[in-house]
Amino acid sequence: MNFELSEEQQLLQDSVARFVADHYSLEARRKLADSTLGYSEDHWKQFAELGWLALPFSEEDGGLGGTIIDAMVVMEQFGKGLILEPYFATVILGGGVLKRLPPSESRTARINAVMEGHMKLALATTELQSRWDLHDVVSTATADGDGFVLNGTKSVVLHGASADGIIVSLRTQGGQFDKDGISLFWVDPKAEGVSLKAYPTVDGLRAAELTLEKVSVPSDALLGPLHGGYEILDAVAQEATLALSAEGLGAMERLYKDTVEYTQNREQFDHPLSDFQTLQHRMVEMFMEYEQCKSLLYRATLEFAQDGMDASKSVSACKHLVGVAGRFIGENAVQLHGGMGVTEELAIGHYFKRLFVIDTQFGNADYHLERYAA
Amino acid sequence: MDIELSKADLEFREEVTAFLDGNAYKPGEDYAAWRLNWFKAAAEKGGWDVPKWPAAFGGPGWTPTQHYIWEQETATRNLPWDLPFGVGMVAPIIMTYGNAEQQARFLPDIRARTVNWCQGYSEPGAGSDLAALKTKAELSEDGTHYVVNGSKIWTTMAHIADWIFCLTRTSSEGKKQEGITFLLFPMKQDGVEVKPIITLGGSHTVNTVHFTDVKVPVENRIGEEGKGWTYAKGLLAHERTGLAGVSRSLVALEKLRRQAGKVKRGNGSLLDDPSFKSKLARLEIDLKALEYTELRSLARAAAGAQPGPESSIMKLKGTEIQQRIALLTTEAAGPFAAPWGGASVGPSFASGGTQSYLGSRAYTIYGGASEVQKDIIAKNVLGLKAKGKAS
Numbered sequence: 153m154n155f156e157l158s159e160e161q162q163l164l165q166d167s168v169a170r171f172v173a174d175h176y177s178l179e180a181r182r183k184l185a186d187s188t189l190g191y192s193e194d195h196w197k198q199f200a201e202l203g204w205l206a207l208p209f210s211e212e213d214g215g216l217g218g219t220i221i222d223a224m225v226v227m228e229q230f231g232k233g234l235i236l237e238p239y240f241a242t243v244i245l246g247g248g249v250l251k252r253l254p255p256s257e258s259r260t261a262r263i264n265a266v267m268e269g270h271m272k273l274a275l276a277t278t279e280l281q282s283r284w285d286l287h288d289v290v291s292t293a294t295a296d297g298d299g300f301v302l303n304g305t306k307s308v309v310l311h312g313a314s315a316d317g318i319i320v321s322l323r324t325q326g327g328q329f330d331k332d333g334i335s336l337f338w339v340d341p342k343a344e345g346v347s348l349k350a351y352p353t354v355d356g357l358r359a360a361e362l363t364l365e366k367v368s369v370p371s372d373a374l375l376g377p378l379h380g381g382y383e384i385l386d387a388v389a390q391e392a393t394l395a396l397s398a399e400g401l402g403a404m405e406r407l408y409k410d411t412v413e414y415t416q417n418r419e420q421f422d423h424p425l426s427d428f429q430t431l432q433h434r435m436v437e438m439f440m441e442y443e444q445c446k447s448l449l450y451r452a453t454l455e456f457a458q459d460g461m462d463a464s465k466s467v468s469a470c471k472h473l474v475g476v477a478g479r480f481i482g483e484n485a486v487q488l489h490g491g492m493g494v495t496e497e498l499a500i501g502h503y504f505k506r507l508f509v510i511d512t513q514f515g516n517a518d519y520h521l522e523r524y525a526a
Numbered sequence: 527m528d529i530e531l532s533k534a535d536l537e538f539r540e541e542v543t544a545f546l547d548g549n550a551y552k553p554g555e556d557y558a559a560w561r562l563n564w565f566k567a568a569a570e571k572g573g574w575d576v577p578k579w580p581a582a583f584g585g586p587g588w589t590p591t592q593h594y595i596w597e598q599e600t601a602t603r604n605l606p607w608d609l610p611f612g613v614g615m616v617a618p619i620i621m622t623y624g625n626a627e628q629q630a631r632f633l634p635d636i637r638a639r640t641v642n643w644c645q646g647y648s649e650p651g652a653g654s655d656l657a658a659l660k661t662k663a664e665l666s667e668d669g670t671h672y673v674v675n676g677s678k679i680w681t682t683m684a685h686i687a688d689w690i691f692c693l694t695r696t697s698s699e700g701k702k703q704e705g706i707t708f709l710l711f712p713m714k715q716d717g718v719e720v721k722p723i724i725t726l727g728g729s730h731t732v733n734t735v736h737f738t739d740v741k742v743p744v745e746n747r748i749g750e751e752g753k754g755w756t757y758a759k760g761l762l763a764h765e766r767t768g769l770a771g772v773s774r775s776l777v778a779l780e781k782l783r784r785q786a787g788k789v790k791r792g793n794g795s796l797l798d799d800p801s802f803k804s805k806l807a808r809l810e811i812d813l814k815a816l817e818y819t820e821l822r823s824l825a826r827a828a829a830g831a832q833p834g835p836e837s838s839i840m841k842l843k844g845t846e847i848q849q850r851i852a853l854l855t856t857e858a859a860g861p862f863a864a865p866w867g868g869a870s871v872g873p874s875f876a877s878g879g880t881q882s883y884l885g886s887r888a889y890t891i892y893g894g895a896s897e898v899q900k901d902i903i904a905k906n907v908l909g910l911k912a913k914g915k916a917s
Contacts, residue, residue, distance in 0.1 A: 420652075512863045
């Protein structure tokens with residue numbers, strides 16, 4: 153039994169931590185979040201140079217052959233810096249689909265472009281009625297001659313407007329809730345009939361509404377087996393859930409540590425706030441919740457690395473606790489910072505908002521509790 | 527004990543609904559004019575513009591039941607905007623501790639809503655520990671005015687306020703609760719500088735306010751020099767009662783139930799989701815209890831007693847419930863709780879829900895943080911002594 157990072161993983165962690173320390177001061181982040189693009193292309197180039205974009209792809213694909221543990225290492229550090237670049241959307245979601253496809257020319261070309269930093273991706277699964285059920289799909293792809301015609305709307309597509317390619321789940325047969333009959337399609341955002349309405353999310357990131365109106369695509373726009381897209385989606389969602397949990401853990405660590413520090417410096421009633429037992433106990437609880445999340449993240453990640461989809465129960469357990477603990481730690485960090493906690497001026501509020509959004513992605517705490525209990 | 531409404535109460539309810547419906551805002555109407563007219567019409571009903579003021583100062587002298595009916599009926603309607611600082615906060619202090627001249631000078635404008643007030647209490651170094659405040663007021667040698675220097679923070683609506691009621695330090699001797707003096711002065715004058723603070727929801731309601739050599743005539747001092755803490759404490763208890771918002775929460779909860787009924791979950795709606803349903807039910811149970819806690823508190827006030835320990839319960843429970851409703855609204859929005867910046871995406875309540883949730887985090891901080899409220903209950907109600915505690 154060993155919970156230490158390997159030497160390579162340690163190097164990876166150090167390198168991401170250094171990047172965060174060098175480039176992600178609160179002020180620098182604020183500027184980026186307010187820019188038109190919402191992140192930095194220069195940072196993206198560095199991600200490519202540092203090999204982070206090649207991490208999850210196999211060595212046969214020219215990647216680094218990293219595992220879900222490496223993804224966890226990167227995402228946890230990203231969580232500490234509240235990184236704005238579309239790493240999750242491109243590498244974990246889009247890359248997660250690409251790497252699971254059978255070999256083809258376009259697959260190779262796209263993976264190469266992602267690794268080199270020339271292509272960004274998005275994954276469009278959410279619909280107005282679906283909440284987090286990936287199998288609840290009413291948008292359609294209909295066979296038409298040699299190709300397909302796509303129709304429908306997808307919501308809250310993370311980084312949809314900056315993506316060069318959007319992978320969309322569409323119904324090709326069956327009823328609204330059938331897992332069988334969902335297929336994945338490659339959609340060029342510039343194609344006729346595709347429209348994107350971009351907006352920021354409350355954590356300073358970007359998302360978009362995607363509308364497909366009689367979009368004609370060739371047959372090779374179909375990714376993976378016809379009607380068999382759900383299995384791929386489900387696997388990608390497990391990895392995504394773990395990645396988001398790791399990011400959340402990084403944010404939680406910053407929140408509880410910042411709070412411990414702040415209460416030692418802020419004096420009220422002629423004492424540092426940290427002298428008051430009720431606040432000490434609260435911070436102990438924050439710390440305990442953080443440690444419990446870390447344990448479940450390790451557990452779910454290691455089980456997933458070993459057993460794949462059989463680990464889905466642990467993955468749900470992890471995301472549930474990240475939702476609950478993230479809320480507890482976030483709200484209490486704000487509370488213990490008093491008025492300062494509810495301003496945009498301190499980092500606290502920004503971590504709190506990121507954790508809020510993480511709970512809205514790939515299933516909130518209740519959703520995963522229900523999945524766990526099922 | 528009984529809860530049945532008397533015939534007179536039922537008639538009162540009809541009178542209230544007739545008034546509220548008859549004076550409702552009509553689309554296209556000049557809002558500012560409607561607002562002032564509304565208060566005028568309410569005044570003509572016999573103090574309905576200042577329901578909580580004592581009859582001696584023009585209030586309606588309602589029974590607790592009448593107050594309760596008023597709150598219920600107004601919670602479901604759009605009343606003209608009204609800041610709590612004038613009618614609800616500074617006016618009771620002027621009535622209780624101000625002199626006749628001050629009452630004649632300030633109360634009419636407060637009542638007519640023609641002058642906006644803000645509250646100068648918290649300071650960068652004095653939050654929960656309010657008595658640690660340092661803003662200095664020095665009496666001039668000729669004794670005609672004070673000169674005020676210092677800073678206030680979290681001053682709500684300072685940027686639109688005409689006047690401020692302000693706690694200042696006139697002496698550093700003795701206990702820190704002594705030597706605090708309660709002053710009133712205009713905001714729009716040289717030496718008063720207001721800077722916005724942007725809060726989590728991205729909005730501007732609170733400010734920092736800096737005073738540089740602001741001259742305040744002694745006739746603007748309420749009560750005695752050095753007794754301001756006593757005056758303010760009474761007001762804080764008053765403020766805390768007002769923050770419970772039970773009727774508004776009941777309305778908000780009903781609204782949330784309707785909204786959740788329209789959110790699809792599989793073949794049904796979110797209301798078929800067991801965990802959502804039980805959260806909604808639990809909120810309702812807590813509110814039912816709090817509604818009666820408030821009624822008990824109102825009955826006590828009607829019997830002429832000061833707001834008692836239950837006012838601390840009201841703020842703690844009331845704000846916690848408001849936060850939980852806001853949170854549950856974001857959970858109802860699901861993935862659509864994330865979009866921001868005026869994006870109208872998903873269910874219509876989604877973006878407002880997120881805004882409310884972020885804003886609601888301040889409810890357990892301002893007007894006496896929850897931790898301070900619990901200290902007060904521990905000390906005043908349970909009779910416990912705190913270790914290493916100055917309050």
